[in-house]
Amino acid sequence: MTLHQVDGRFRRSPRWPVTVLAMQADGSLWDSLVFNGIDELDVEAVTHAFGTVDVVARGRAAGAACPDCGGFWERVHDCYQRRLRDLPLGGQNVVIWLTVRCFICDAADCPRRTFAEPFPRLAAPYARFTTRLNHVLDTLGSHWPDGPAPVWPPTSVSGPDG
Numbered sequence: 107m108t109l110h111q112v113d114g115r116f117r118r119s120p121r122w123p124v125t126v127l128a129m130q131a132d133g134s135l136w137d138s139l140v141f142n143g144i145d146e147l148d149v150e151a152v153t154h155a156f157g158t159v160d161v162v163a164r165g166r167a168a169g170a171a172c173p174d175c176g177g178f179w180e181r182v183h184d185c186y187q188r189r190l191r192d193l194p195l196g197g198q199n200v201v202i203w204l205t206v207r208c209f210i211c212d213a214a215d216c217p218r219r220t221f222a223e224p225f226p227r228l229a230a231p232y233a234r235f236t237t238r239l240n241h242v243l244d245t246l247g248s249h250w251p252d253g254p255a256p257v258w259p260p261t262s263v264s265g266p267d268g
Contacts, residue, residue, distance in 0.1 A: 144225075146167055146225065147165060147225070148164055149163050150162045157198055161200065161203065162205075163205070164204070164205040164207075165207060165225070169209060170223045172209075172211040172213065174211070174217060174221075175218070177213050179210060179212060181209060181210045181212065183210045184220075185206060185207045185208060186206055186208070188202075188229075189201060189202075189203060189234070190204055190228070190234065190235065191236070192239055193238055204229075206225075207222075208220050208221065208222050208223070209221055209222075
């Protein structure tokens, strides 16, 4: 395993070569395909390997509003990466690697010290799928031939005695 430096941090290099898409330089194309109508994101890189398109993105805003006090803060405490599955694109799986910043709330009367940058039009907090993939999955589940999709495991399971 080899390490290379990205954004000041060391990351593992893949064992196999990764093919970089030729469309990587045109960020506006990826903004229109993957992030249609979501203006708060910047696409940093797009790679394609083993049937998956990886889109690396981060927030564009200088700061964010605290969910408790509503104050706008720009001081960054930390950042982390979220992995979001999105709708397939051209028969390829799409994974969005979203860098989320955690901001410090400096308001003295606010109970919250840190909070994560929200992306409500892209995904709900703690979600693993984008909102548009969730919408498609909900639509498919509600159009099951015999009504709503069955729930597994069944809610009532009869024992060996019947």
